Amino acid sequence: MRASRLLSILILLQHRARLTAEALAQEFGVSERTIYRDIDELGAAGIPVIGDRGPGGGFRLLEGYRTKLTGLTPDEAETMFLVGLPEAANQLGLGEASSRAGGKMLASLPGNSAALASRLATRFLVDPVDWYRAADAVTHLPALTRAVLDQRTVEITYESWTGVKRRTVDPIGLVLKAGTWYLAGRTGARMLTFKVTGIRDMTVLSRSFAWPEGFDLARHWRDSLERFEAGLRPGTATLRLTAEGRRRLAELGRYAADAVAAAGKPDRQGRARVTLAIENPEQAARLVLSLGEEAEALGPPEVREAVRALASHMARTHHSVDKEKR
Numbered sequence: 320m321r322a323s324r325l326l327s328i329l330i331l332l333q334h335r336a337r338l339t340a341e342a343l344a345q346e347f348g349v350s351e352r353t354i355y356r357d358i359d360e361l362g363a364a365g366i367p368v369i370g371d372r373g374p375g376g377g378f379r380l381l382e383g384y385r386t387k388l389t390g391l392t393p394d395e396a397e398t399m400f401l402v403g404l405p406e407a408a409n410q411l412g413l414g415e416a417s418s419r420a421g422g423k424m425l426a427s428l429p430g431n432s433a434a435l436a437s438r439l440a441t442r443f444l445v446d447p448v449d450w451y452r453a454a455d456a457v458t459h460l461p462a463l464t465r466a467v468l469d470q471r472t473v474e475i476t477y478e479s480w481t482g483v484k485r486r487t488v489d490p491i492g493l494v495l496k497a498g499t500w501y502l503a504g505r506t507g508a509r510m511l512t513f514k515v516t517g518i519r520d521m522t523v524l525s526r527s528f529a530w531p532e533g534f535d536l537a538r539h540w541r542d543s544l545e546r547f548e549a550g551l552r553p554g555t556a557t558l559r560l561t562a563e564g565r566r567r568l569a570e571l572g573r574y575a576a577d578a579v580a581a582a583g584k585p586d587r588q589g590r591a592r593v594t595l596a597i598e599n600p601e602q603a604a605r606l607v608l609s610l611g612e613e614a615e616a617l618g619p620p621e622v623r624e625a626v627r628a629l630a631s632h633m634a635r636t637h638h639s640v641d642k643e644k645r
Contacts, residue, residue, distance in 0.1 A: 339377040412461025476520040489528040492536040552596035557617040564613030600625040
């Protein structure tokens with residue numbers, strides 16, 4: 320552990336130019352006294368580390384010095400695709416290795432390329448979590464990540480909307496979607512999708528499994544999403560929307576935005592017909608009422624009836640509240 324930290328300190332100094340003991344202590348989760356001992360050990364090994372006192376001071380390497388110790392360890396090589404995604408790497412339990420791999424990559428770049436790459440990393444950020452949401456707590460994700468990489472079968476207790484079941488799963492791959500982690504897992508001959516936060520208990524078994532020949536995780540996920548979305552909204556409704564209604568509807572997701580984009584030409588009142596995929600008449604009614612005067616349901620009849628019924632119920636409810644207040 321210490322040897323790895325010493326190498327990481329050396330690489331950080333090589334591409335960040337100057338770092339304080341406080342910054343290094345925060346980076347590695349150790350005390351400043353430990354950092355001072357590490358710097359002394361680097362100096363004893365012949366590494367020209369210079370300490371500058373006072374404001375703007377810190378540790379730096381002698382100008383012109385570069386290390387060639389940039390080879391990746393096996394765990395660092397595994398995390399190459401996560402360089403630049405520190406939050407995802409931390410959730411997977413690969414944060415430290417990913418950070419080391421990124422540092423070694425920067426240290427190996429020629430000329431001022433390292434400075435340019437470091438500037439890019441500090442000025443662009445990828446945040447995978449959707450608005451008004453916190454990242455899910457993923458207790459079993461680090462162990463599951465290791466099982467995916469080592470191709471080890473797992474037994475899980477999984478809770479979904481259908482209930483709680485115990486399953487034996489070959490964990491094929493992990494997907495981060497809008498801040499939520501999903502597992503593509505094989506059970507027998509079927510490939511299923513599991514929400515990682517739905518795993519209540521997990522045991523990694525001693526037996527391994529073979530990677531499915533010809534399997535492509537990205538293609539599998541894309542096809543799964545298309546099947547899910549098609550099954551989620553099997554019906555359609557025709558709406559007549561103002562420009563504001565179309566704008567607000569398009570914000571509900573890609574399926575709604577696509578429907579708005581395919582809308583007919585607006586009439587003289589500026590309203591256009593939109594054919595929208597829906598789950599059922601009740602869901603469509605709630606959507607129409609959420610748009611208020613910006614929307615009118617033209618059909619099918621079941622949707623118009625659901626809108627009338629829901630609107631009448633809301634009117635009765637709010638009317639009775641007004642009477643009680645008097």
